[in-house]
Amino acid sequence: MQAETIKTGKCPVCGSNEVYDNSNKLIQGYRPFINVSAVKGFTVITYICISCGYFKEFIRDEDIKNEKLMNKVKEKWNRTSDGKD
Numbered sequence: 450m451q452a453e454t455i456k457t458g459k460c461p462v463c464g465s466n467e468v469y470d471n472s473n474k475l476i477q478g479y480r481p482f483i484n485v486s487a488v489k490g491f492t493v494i495t496y497i498c499i500s501c502g503y504f505k506e507f508i509r510d511e512d513i514k515n516e517k518l519m520n521k522v523k524e525k526w527n528r529t530s531d532g533k534d
């Protein structure tokens with residue numbers, strides 16, 4: 450089962466369907482960008498609920514599927530853990 454997420458178009462906080470995202474805004478340099486290396490990184494898409502003001506950011510689906518980019522993350526970033534392993 451998929452976790453409850455605003456990406457489905459339904460706000461997980463208030464249950465409203467008044468959810469909008471900026472994934473159609475393709476203007477370079479306008480959307481937030483998370484750098485992985487000097488030239489590679491993630492484009493951030495913001496989802497907002499205009500009923501309660503909840504918002505959440507995700508990287509693009511195409512970035513998630515980008516194996517080279519994810520390998521770069523594995524190489525450069527710390528793996529998040531609770532320190533018990």
Ligand SMILES: [Zn+2]
Nearest residue numbers: 460463498501
């Ligand atoms: Zn809401």
